[in-house]
Amino acid sequence: MSQKIIIVSNRLPVTIQQSEDKFNFMPSAGGLATGLGSIYRKGDNLWIGWPGLYDLTESDEQYIGDELKKDYMAPVYLSKQDIQDYYEGFSNRTIWPLFHYFTEYTKYIPELWDAYVRVNQKFCDTILQHASDGDILWIHDYQLLLVPMMLREKLPNATIGFFQHIPFPSYEIFRLLPWREKILEGMLGADLIGFHTYDDMRHFLSSVSRILGHGSTMGQIRLNNRIVGVDSFPMGIDYEKFTKATHSPETIDKLKKYFQILSNQKVVLSIDRLDYTKGIKQRLEAFDMFLEKYPQYLGKVSIILIVVPSRVKVDQYNQLKNEIDTIVGRLNGKYSRMDWNPIHYFYRSFSFHALSALYSSAEVALITPLRDGMNLVCKEYIASKLDKRGVLILSEMAGAAKELSEAILINPNDSDQLVEAMHQALEMPEEEQIARNEEMQNKLKRYNIHRWVEVFMQQLDKVKELQVGLNLKLVTGKTLDKIVKHYSEAESRLILLDYDGTLKPFASNPKAVKPDEELINLLTKLTEDPKNRVVIISGRDKSTLEEWVGHLKIDLIAEHGVWLKKLGAGWSTIELLDQGWKEKIRSILDLYVDRTPGSFIEDKDYSLVWHYRKADTDFGELRARELLSNINYLIANMDLQTMEGNKVIEIKSRAVNKGKAASKWLNEGKYDFVFAIGDDVTDEDTFAAMPDTAYTVKVGLTATVANYNVKSPEEVREVLNTFADTK
Numbered sequence: 001m002s003q004k005i006i007i008v009s010n011r012l013p014v015t016i017q018q019s020e021d022k023f024n025f026m027p028s029a030g031g032l033a034t035g036l037g038s039i040y041r042k043g044d045n046l047w048i049g050w051p052g053l054y055d056l057t058e059s060d061e062q063y064i065g066d067e068l069k070k071d072y073m074a075p076v077y078l079s080k081q082d083i084q085d086y087y088e089g090f091s092n093r094t095i096w097p098l099f100h101y102f103t104e105y106t107k108y109i110p111e112l113w114d115a116y117v118r119v120n121q122k123f124c125d126t127i128l129q130h131a132s133d134g135d136i137l138w139i140h141d142y143q144l145l146l147v148p149m150m151l152r153e154k155l156p157n158a159t160i161g162f163f164q165h166i167p168f169p170s171y172e173i174f175r176l177l178p179w180r181e182k183i184l185e186g187m188l189g190a191d192l193i194g195f196h197t198y199d200d201m202r203h204f205l206s207s208v209s210r211i212l213g214h215g216s217t218m219g220q221i222r223l224n225n226r227i228v229g230v231d232s233f234p235m236g237i238d239y240e241k242f243t244k245a246t247h248s249p250e251t252i253d254k255l256k257k258y259f260q261i262l263s264n265q266k267v268v269l270s271i272d273r274l275d276y277t278k279g280i281k282q283r284l285e286a287f288d289m290f291l292e293k294y295p296q297y298l299g300k301v302s303i304i305l306i307v308v309p310s311r312v313k314v315d316q317y318n319q320l321k322n323e324i325d326t327i328v329g330r331l332n333g334k335y336s337r338m339d340w341n342p343i344h345y346f347y348r349s350f351s352f353h354a355l356s357a358l359y360s361s362a363e364v365a366l367i368t369p370l371r372d373g374m375n376l377v378c379k380e381y382i383a384s385k386l387d388k389r390g391v392l393i394l395s396e397m398a399g400a401a402k403e404l405s406e407a408i409l410i411n412p413n414d415s416d417q418l419v420e421a422m423h424q425a426l427e428m429p430e431e432e433q434i435a436r437n438e439e440m441q442n443k444l445k446r447y448n449i450h451r452w453v454e455v456f457m458q459q460l461d462k463v464k465e466l467q468v469g470l471n472l473k474l475v476t477g478k479t480l481d482k483i484v485k486h487y488s489e490a491e492s493r494l495i496l497l498d499y500d501g502t503l504k505p506f507a508s509n510p511k512a513v514k515p516d517e518e519l520i521n522l523l524t525k526l527t528e529d530p531k532n533r534v535v536i537i538s539g540r541d542k543s544t545l546e547e548w549v550g551h552l553k554i555d556l557i558a559e560h561g562v563w564l565k566k567l568g569a570g571w572s573t574i575e576l577l578d579q580g581w582k583e584k585i586r587s588i589l590d591l592y593v594d595r596t597p598g599s600f601i602e603d604k605d606y607s608l609v610w611h612y613r614k615a616d617t618d619f620g621e622l623r624a625r626e627l628l629s630n631i632n633y634l635i636a637n638m639d640l641q642t643m644e645g646n647k648v649i650e651i652k653s654r655a656v657n658k659g660k661a662a663s664k665w666l667n668e669g670k671y672d673f674v675f676a677i678g679d680d681v682t683d684e685d686t687f688a689a690m691p692d693t694a695y696t697v698k699v700g701l702t703a704t705v706a707n708y709n710v711k712s713p714e715e716v717r718e719v720l721n722t723f724a725d726t727k
Contacts, residue, residue: 006138009048009139011050012073032449051077133157165196165374191464200399213617255361265302266301270303282413285415302341373399390437394407474708497534502716536555555567560652658689666690674690
């Protein structure tokens with residue numbers, strides 16, 4: 001079966017209206033539907049989502065499903081209770097206000113969360129009815145944050161993209177959410193996670209790091225078994241659609257009507273869905289201040305205020321509607337004349353050609369959201385300006401502000417700035433208007449909605465290719481069979497094992513890192529084979545290793561190669577080392593302990609280690625970068641080196657590393673089979689010291705000189721158990 005592309009969103013790109021026993025299907029004209037139309041209407045591709053109706057009869061569901069199938073769509077049927085609790089509830093009473101920084105409106109109700117989980121599972125179950133493991137799945141927006149991981153668990157090899165169309169809040173806001181871990185884990189089921197802006201991407205990565213402990217490099221989060229790409233993709237519009245619409249007969253007809261009504265006035269256009277994030281009240285109050293400060297515009301400037309009804313069952317929206325009605329009534333009552341109203345207020349949606357006429361005729365567009373993921377209205381306004389005349393006033397809190405820097409950018413909370421922006425816009429010379437709009441139009445033309453889709457899909461392919469490349473190095477299947485075959489045929493074997501992060505997962509609890517009974521039994525079984533020489537090569541101090549595994553028939557290397565202990569002999573150093581440097585370096589580390597709550601110093605025989613695993617994740621990383629810079633400068637002319645591990649920085653002699661210590665064993669015998677495994681930067685020295693015929697294995701999907709990878713310490717044990725069971 002060929003690979004399918006399946007688009008998934010809360011709503012299908014179609015509106016279904018029921019009149020008596022008849023259903024009418026009207027395609028959506030939204031930007032997402034336009035951009036993805038070229039994808040889902042091909043071959044076996046599909047768009048899955050809620051059709052907008054609930055509690056239908058079985059026969060109606062069958063009919064709607066059959067009709068949607070003809071247009072490459074499949075429905076997810078929801079009940080009225082689902083919509084109340086999942087959509088109007090958790091999606092729009094919890095996620096929407098929190099992610100837009102309106103914490104005072106956010107509700108934390110467990111029953112709504114339960115409904116959100118339940119409906120996300122419904123979406124997942126519907127997708128699984130149509131998807132295969134090799135398909136490409138593109139999930140959209142905040143209503144479906146859990147779906148990527150739900151799908152990953154069922155379709156581990158699927159290519160999954162996720163795009164969030166609203167902002168992602170800062171860590172300080174996001175951590176207020178009681179279900180924050182589950183939300184992040186749900187999103188991390190995707191191979192590629194997209195946001196509109198770099199700020200949203202940065203906030204997401206910070207939350208992943210500080211809440212889940214997964215670091216990132218160059219927009220890549222490396223989990224135990226996968227790499228997840230995170231990037232910004234500012235969404236464009238169908239530029240040609242808006243430029244062509246300006247010349248259409250329907251738009252020209254609307255224009256004539258508008259000019260008859262507003263022939264002697266300059267028009268300031270305001271178009272928004274009813275929402276407290278849009279700043280509608282604030283701009284109306286600023287317009288009041290504008291008319292008071294610049295009375296010469298009385299009778300000459302009007303706002304066309306279009307508010308599209310939205311979420312009428314949510315209390316805050318009803319309250320906002322009443323407040324807007326009151327402000328409009330007050331301002332019109334305060335300023336109106338027989339032949340002029342300052343505000344023309346429409347609480348309804350407009351047709352595409354009516355909007356096109358308004359875009360092309362309005363002298364100013366006033367788009368001032370308090371917080372917005374992107375905002376496409378401002379882009380549509382600029383695209384509709386064929387004569388390049390007109391001024392865009394845009395909130396710097398909108399994602400589009402990152403691209404449309406030639407607009408008049410304002411802080412929507414600064415009323416005085418907004419007043420002056422309106423004055424500047426109305427007085428701006430035509431040459432300046434044309435120059436600004438030309439720049440913005442060139443950007444919008446180049447990076448339109450179709451290019452947005454293309455770039456996201458290309459990046460999704462690249463992430464998947466990277467994952468496939470790493471998977472080819474995994475010690476599984478034929479690769480494992482090959483290694484085990486070589487192991488079974490060998491008469492003399494050297495097995496070098498790192499400890500922390502390799503034989504045992506990292507843990508802050510000291511009891512959790514001690515060898516468990518299963519590990520002791522495994523090591524015992526390996527060492528009982530006379531063909532095996534097993535060496536634990538660790539950064540741990542020698543007394544700890546002695547206590548934990550000293551009773552086994554195992555050779556030991558401690559402190560990254562400082563101390564060596566061969567079976568039947570005592571501890572010895574690889575060479576005599578000077579420790580005079582410690583006092584000076586310790587004073588610096590002491591300072592960083594004082595400045596970084598949760599950090600501490602470990603004093604080994606021939607090294608000093610600064611641990612920050614218990615410190616705040618982001619703060620610890622910041623301090624670590626600062627400490628490394630200071631230490632590396634200080635030791636530039638000393639025979640010392642710094643080594644980074646998992647939330648540790650170690651300072652030690654350059655004369656010592658795991659590779660040099662491992663070479664002692666390699667040089668003392670001839671081995672038919674050499675196997676070395678480790679998980680962090682210090683183990684790279686071991687891998688580099690191994691002969692070309694050795695099997696070197698890195699734990700985790702990270703860049704390495706090792707030949708192979710395994711995903712976790714659990715898989716390390718599986719491989720070693722396979723060795724131990726081989727006769």
